[in-house]
Amino acid sequence: MKIGVLGAGQLGRMLALAGYPLANRFTFLDTTGHPSVGIGDVMIDTDQRHLDSFLASVDLVTYEFEHLPVSLVQAIEAERPVYPSSEAIRVCQNRAEEKALFDRLSIPTPAYRLVESAEALEAAARELGTPVVAKSVTEGYDGKGQAVLRDPTDAAEAWQRINHPRLIVESFVDFVREVSIIAVRGQDGQVVFYPMAENVHVDGILRYSLAPMPDLDEAVQHCADGYIRALLDELDYVGVLTLELFQCADGSLLANEMAPRVHNSGHWTMDGAVTSQFENHLRAIQGLPLGDTEALAPTCMVNVIGREPDSAEVLAIKHAHLHRYDKSERAGRKLGHINLVADNHAELLDKVRACAALVPDAPEVRFSFERG
C-alpha cells in the first residue's frame, strides 16, 4: 500500500516508521519548502504543480497537519481516498465550527462568544467575566494567535495584536488538569480508545504527557470515550482523532479543542501501549483491524523543545526511549521526545525528574496526582 501524506514533519516521520513493518511505502507532499521528515519520498510542492505526480504515486492519502486549504483536500478526495475526510479538516481548522459541533453533540465546553470587532470583544469579556482568552478562529497552533484579557478594557490591544477578523472568546476554566483522549475509528466504524493522558503545557507548548493517570476515575474515562465517539461517528471519521479537555475539580470534563490526526499527547503510546497511535492510524486508514490500545505500564513523554539533550545521558536512564526528529535546533521547535516507562508511578516520577534535569529548559512539573 502506497500512502501519501500531506505534510512532511515529525508526525509523518513517525507514521512512516510505524508503517514500514506493514509494508507501506510513503510519499510526503510538503507545501512549506522545509520538509523535515527525513524518510520516504518527499515532494516539495509550494505551488500545487506536483499534485498530479503525487496522486499518481499513492493509493490513499492522509495528513499530519490540518491547516491545509479545504479545497485542496477536496480536490484530492476526487482522485484518491482521503482519511480522515476533508470535512474533518474543515471543522477542526476552525474554532467556531468546532465549538458548534461540540454544542450540537452536547459535549460541554467553556462558555464562549464569537466576536468580529474590538467592541464586541470588550462586550463579550464583560459578559463572560474576566479573565477571558481570545483566539483567532483559524490558524491557531501552539499558542499563536491568542491573547488573555485580564480586564474588558484590554480588548482593543488584544484585538490589534491577534489581528484576525473573527475571534472566539472563552471564559477561563478553573481546571485541575489538562487531559486528552485519543481514539481510533476504522473503516467499518469500530472505535478503540486509549487511556487518557494528563498533559502539561508551558506557553502553549506541550512539555509532558503522562498515561495512564493513577487517580483517574473510570467514569471520567468513559465520559471522554463517549464524547470522542460522538465526534467520530458524527464525522464518519476514519483514523486517529484527538480531543483535548480540561478536567475540573468535580471531575467533569470540558472540551477544549480537537485535532484530526496523531497527536503529541499520544506519543507515549509508542512505548507505553500495545499498539502505537501511529500504527493504529495506519491500520484504520487501510481497513485493517485496529490494534489493542491497552497501556503496558505507566509512561511519561517528555518533549524536547529548542535544544537537544545529550543522547548518551538520556539513554543511560533505564527504560528510556529516545525519539529524535533529526531537526536542527531552534527556539521553540519540537526536536524530539523521550518516553519513560516504569513499573509504577512513584518510579516513573523519579525518572521524569532525572530526565528533566538532562533536557535543556525542561520546566519543573507536578502532576495532578502528586498534589493529592
Added chain:
Amino acid sequence: MKIGVLGAGQLGRMLALAGYPLANRFTFLDTTGHPSVGIGDVMIDTDQRHLDSFLASVDLVTYEFEHLPVSLVQAIEAERPVYPSSEAIRVCQNRAEEKALFDRLSIPTPAYRLVESAEALEAAARELGTPVVAKSVTEGYDGKGQAVLRDPTDAAEAWQRINHPRLIVESFVDFVREVSIIAVRGQDGQVVFYPMAENVHVDGILRYSLAPMPDLDEAVQHCADGYIRALLDELDYVGVLTLELFQCADGSLLANEMAPRVHNSGHWTMDGAVTSQFENHLRAIQGLPLGDTEALAPTCMVNVIGREPDSAEVLAIKHAHLHRYDKSERAGRKLGHINLVADNHAELLDKVRACAALVPDAPEVRFSFERG
C-alpha cells in the same frame, strides 16, 4: 551520525527503523545487485567502484551479512571505524576458525573433524560414528552446503554434492532443543545479555523463536552468558553477537555456530524486550550506553517464509506485531515475521497455534517445555 551498512536486506531495514529515532542516517552498500532494504540511501556496487563514495557518505560502518570478503572489510577499516571488526567476520565466516576459537576458549562443541577429501570424510564418519553432518567450512547459510551421512559409505556422494575443498564433519548431538544467546558489547567493554531463546528450525530455516523459556534453569543462562562473554572479550567485539547452541538432556550446552550481527532468533526483542537487538547494536557501535535487555512478557516470533499471510487476519490477533520486509514472494525466502506477546506461556502457545494457522506452510511446533 551517518551509518554505513554492508548489505541491504531485511536486517539492515530493521536496523534503520531502530536508528531513525536516534537521529541516525543510513547508507547501504549492496554487492548483490538485489537490495530489498527499501529505506535509506542504497548504493548498488557489484564491482567495488562506488566504495569511495560510500565511505565519503558515512561516519562508521557495520554490516548485516558476514559473508563478505575480509580484504574488503579490512580496506574499509583503514578509512572508517568498522564494528564489529573484520577479525570477527574472518572468524565467523569460517567454521574451522570458529571451532578453533570455541576450543581455545573451552566452549564445548559437538565432536568434529576437518577433512579435505572424500576418503578423509569417510574415515571421519567412521571415527565419530554415524550419523554425522558434513558442512563446507565457508559460505554456509540457512542449511546450504550441508549433507547428512547416515553411513560412512555415503561419503563419496556427500563430498561431490557439497563440492567444497574443506569440510567440517560433526557428530550428531542428541539435543533436547536448539537455543541461542544474544549479547551486546559496548565500546567500553560493557556486556549485556538477552534472555535465551528456544529456536525451531525446519530444513535449516528458522521458523519459531520463543523467549524467555519458562523451563530454563538460571544456571544454564549464566553458562551461556559466560560462553558468549568469552567470545566477545576475546574478539574485542563491539555490537550484537549471536551464539547458537544445542541444549542436551542434562541441561548442558554445546556451541553450534555464531553470527557477528543481529540475528533472526533475536527478532522477538523488537516487541518482547525493553530494548531491541537492533537498537542495542546501534547504541553499541556509536558508543552510547547499552539498553536494558529484560523481557517484557513471554514472546514468540513466527517467521514468514516464501508466501505471505493475510495481514488483516494476523493483525486481528491481540498483541500480534507484524513485521513485513516488503519483498516479493519466492519459495524459501524470508518475507517477514510476526511477534506474538502474551501474559503467560499458555496464552502464548494459543496465539502461536492461531498464528501458525494463518501463515502459509508454517510447520507444526511443539516447544521443549510442552513436552514436559
